[in-house]
Ligand SMILES: Nc1nc2c(ncn2[C@@H]2O[C@H](COP(=O)(O)OP(=O)(O)OP(=O)(O)O)[C@@H](O)[C@H]2O)c(=O)[nH]1
């Protein structure tokens with residue numbers, strides 16, 4: 001493995017161990033989104049505690065609107081690890097409920113689940129290179145009692161001396177993949193032979209061609225909509241009504257890596273939700289999103 | 291890509307152009323995606339600019355864009371010529387200095403941006419001293435906004451030259467490997483030179499990096515009857531079967547049982563490795579009393595936790611120079627091995643991180659109510675006392691106080707002449723001042739001919755064991771030959787300075803006649819370490 005990637009791997013393992021070995025495991029959870037970053041995170045957890053089993057639980061916040069391929073994959077993973085599933089009782093519809101959908105089914109669900117299970121520390125697979133406000137966040141990020149993030153009140157943090165403690169009215173979000181890029185994730189998936197949801201690879205699919213901010217956005221069609229069959233793959237996976245595909249012929253990891261080395265746009269442009277307001281990711285984070 | 295990750299920070303006073311420079315570096319290395327560029331472009335228009343403000347590629351928070359100032363560090367990554375770079379764009383505003391300090395603690399190299407028109411400001415100096423505290427060895431000074439030096443397309447070389455001199459004067463106090471580059475981030479001028487320098491320093495950094503292995507143990511766990519140890523590695527690499535490492539604090543050798551690539555090991559010996567123990571191929575210091583310098587992010591509190599390696603210990607006693615813990619830690623001094631040379635302080639109640647402590651010297655030196663050391667450089671005028679003394683001075687993170695006989699003569703001792711009595715009195719007073727300072731915990735460096743044998747003996751007797759006498763020795767013949775100050779060949783002064791009374795035993799002799807400055811310096815440091823005086 002490349003030296004720099006090995007470094008990122010060890011750093012992530014350190015962060016996982018620092019947090020888990022110094023806290024009550026019952027208070028810790030790792031969010032599992034079924035996506036590529038979550039798959040890498042899960043792999044790192046296995047590696048961090050090998051030959052023993054992962055001592056903490058994983059949790060999937062379900063919305064009911066994930067791709068069928070994701071649910072299939074989740075079944076498989078559930079046999080391997082201690083996986084909890086939580087779904088907000090409101091059961092909103094992304095086509096009808098707009099911004100409320102993300103807020104309730106994701107942000108509120110996330111906070112509700114933490115309360116429900118009594119978790120104080122939550123791992124996530126977010127990376128700083130994903131978005132400009134994420135680039136400002138600590139690896140171990142303190143949230144107040146409402147789960148809010150305050151960019152002006154971040155804890156000083158010096159790698160590799162992480163401070164993994166919380167107090168009564170704070171909780172922690174921990175991001176071991178903070179310093180990884182999208183390309184690093186793929187190189188690592190290749191090196192370590194990590195299994196991922198198959199729709200990350202190119203496949204034929206009927207899509208609705210639209211645009212968002214003057215860029216093409218290929219969406220899953222609703223009934224009766226005009227579609228076209230194209231070779232596509234997904235760069236990110238989430239709720240299918242909010243996730244766009246990209247045109248691609250990349251059938252294996254090497255081809256994906258090659259594609260990404262030349263790609264013009266970042267993976268964010270395949271997400272519908274990010275464009276409802278300027279700085280919307282930051283606002284969502286302030287409200288308690290990952 | 292084969293290389294390791296190179297961390298560098300961009301620091302300097304508020305608005306001097308840090309974010310703009312980083313933005314431009316990202317653009318020049320092809321590291322900005324189209325949609326990110328479009329976003330920064332539209333933010334520039336919102337701010338009333340009719341061109342791209344490269345700084346907006348970094349300033350991503352809503353408040354930052356509104357106030358046009360950086361609040362917290364922005365992390366960016368880019369690959370260039372087979373190396374992964376991790377850039378930390380620091381805030382310059384005084385209120386956010388702590389955010390700069392945490393970035394500096396992780397950095398291998400720093401770009402210090404100075405507005406060419408404004409010049410050096412107090413905040414510039416503060417950032418510089420933080421870089422020095424965290425042992426950053428490589429420094430690029432970017433003189434920014436050179437386009438504003440004239441109204442035309444050319445730059446005013448006079449202003450640039452003047453700034454360069456001012457900066458060089460200040461950098462004399464430090465031992466950075468540095469270079470100064472005038473730039474213009476808005477029009478992309480000389481950014482390529484900055485990138486070239488970063489590459490060079492990256493190369494130098496890894497070239498000079500020693501092959502240290504240090505790991506701290508988290509815990510052990512059993513699996514199928516076998517015992518596994520979980521480690522935190524400072525230098526991330528694989529551990530090979532049969533590799534031998536020293537276990538601290540037990541000071542025993544252990545042998546690795548199988549190859550490991552995830553920081554989990556088994557050992558062949560039947561020895562317990564406990565939480566906080568360390569494995570290393572170099573020597574570590576082990577103590578619960580640590581001499582430190584702490585950079586505070588927040589006020590200290592009554593109950594604090596200290597974190598180093600895999601240990602979280604209670605602080606049982608805290609003074610400005612000494613931390614006492616309820617557990618021993620395995621560490622190094624920051625100037626020996628940076629990665630193992632600092633710890634953090636956490637408030638027990640709020641769990642906030644309050645400060646970062648840099649480890650400064652062997653704890654053997656530490657006594658309660660500790661006195662400062664006096665490094666007394668004696669020897670003939672022109673023998674090289676000041677040069678040697680300044681080299682030593684630069685090695686300190688907390689700078690010792692300098693007492694140079696010539697300076698003292700111009701001020702406190704201006705009433706004295708060059709008679710034997712006056713010369714005696716001059717030295718006497720210097721020794722008194724040094725004693726006073728040492729008693730208050732300051733380290734003092736004295737440079738003074740101090741030719742009288744009896745007097746030297748008397749002073750040493752009085753200031754023992756805090757005084758280290760260092761004789762800088764060059765023969766009279768050579769001094770006469772290269773007499774630049776004209777001291778040895780004029781009749782007036784020659785008499786009093788020529789007869790340095792040799793004879794009593796000194797702690798360290800630096801022979802400046804036969805050995806080079808560098809050799810002497812290395813010898814001096816080694817001897818001081820042996821005397822546990824550094
Ligand atoms: N003309 C000119 N303007 C510059 C140059 N570099 C930066 N500026 C301007 O100086 C202002 C401050 O630049 P920033 O890059 O935001 O400064 P900074 O040092 O990051 O500021 P803080 O992070 O808030 O301390 C902006 O308006 C820039 O457009 C330069 O080389 N030439």
Ligand SMILES: [Mg+2]
Pocket residue numbers: 308309310345359360379380381382
């Ligand atoms: Mg800035």
